[in-house]
Amino acid sequence: MVRLSVNVNKIATLRNARGGNVPNLLEVVRDIESFGAQGITIHPRPDERHIRYQDARDLKKVVQTELNIEGNPIPEFIDLVLEVLPDQVTLVPDAPDAITSNAGWDTRANRSFLQGVIARFREAGIRTSIFVDPDPDMVRAARDTGTERVELYTEGYARAFPSNPGEAVKPYVKAALAAGEAGLGLNAGHDLSLENISFFRQEVPHLLEVSIGHALICESLYLGLENVINMYKARLR
Ligand SMILES: CC(=O)[C@@H](O)[C@H](O)COP(=O)(O)O
Numbered sequence: 001m002v003r004l005s006v007n008v009n010k011i012a013t014l015r016n017a018r019g020g021n022v023p024n025l026l027e028v029v030r031d032i033e034s035f036g037a038q039g040i041t042i043h044p045r046p047d048e049r050h051i052r053y054q055d056a057r058d059l060k061k062v063v064q065t066e067l068n069i070e071g072n073p074i075p076e077f078i079d080l081v082l083e084v085l086p087d088q089v090t091l092v093p094d095a096p097d098a099i100t101s102n103a104g105w106d107t108r109a110n111r112s113f114l115q116g117v118i119a120r121f122r123e124a125g126i127r128t129s130i131f132v133d134p135d136p137d138m139v140r141a142a143r144d145t146g147t148e149r150v151e152l153y154t155e156g157y158a159r160a161f162p163s164n165p166g167e168a169v170k171p172y173v174k175a176a177l178a179a180g181e182a183g184l185g186l187n188a189g190h191d192l193s194l195e196n197i198s199f200f201r202q203e204v205p206h207l208l209e210v211s212i213g214h215a216l217i218c219e220s221l222y223l224g225l226e227n228v229i230n231m232y233k234a235r236l237r
């Protein structure tokens with residue numbers, strides 16, 4: 001069973017739209033876990049456009065499954081993660097003004113920086129993952145950073161899937177095999193959906209966890225949150 005970690009950024013987007021506390025993020029997270037999610041992912045960006053740093057602190061007290069905090073390891077992010085002590089931290093190299101995450105790490109060029117950051121998180125007992133493109137060389141170089149896992153950036157797969165699923169998944173299979181050979185745990189995420197997740201799960205070996213947010217919340221508008229979470233879990237068995 002591949003674990004489903006639900007990214008709740010978009011719940012916070014809706015909450016922030018009116019400046020109040022509706023929907024209540026903590027209540028929604030409790031419900032998402034009761035519906036069967038096996039993890040909660042958040043991405044507190046520097047501008048706090050959706051998830052706020054305080055949300056991370058509050059969710060630490062609420063999450064009963066696994067809490068995964070994603071972000072670019074700027075000093076404030078590192079301090080927050082070391083304060084909150086989530087189960088997992090996923091390092092993402094996106095710029096502060098990026099509309100969303102849009103690239104994986106160059107694990108060769110950033111090796112010494114990543115080594116230093118990852119060592120601090122591992123010393124604190126936090127499992128580490130780094131966001132990478134489906135490039136076997138970048139995956140192999142990730143091993144030298146000391147990270148325990150990599151997360152494959154799946155936007156390329158989602159974009160190409162409708163026209164040619166077989167071609168779309170090929171780089172991810174190669175990258176997954178490289179992760180297995182390197183002894184790295186394998187996560188995946190970004191733009192995964194009910195439409196494309198089954199084929200990805202079927203074709204990509206060694207997959208431990210997917211984190212899904214945008215599509216899942218959009219699909220839930222029509223199909224209901226509990227129903228959608230269980231539809232994903234059925235596809236991930
Ligand atoms: C790292 C990644 O691809 C996503 O987890 C990211 O958190 C999405 O961020 P937004 O919800 O801000 O688009």
Ligand SMILES: NCC(=O)COP(=O)(O)O
Nearest residue numbers: 007189190191211213214
């Ligand atoms: N790491 C990917 C994630 O948490 C959710 O990405 P998306 O499903 O919102 O694109």
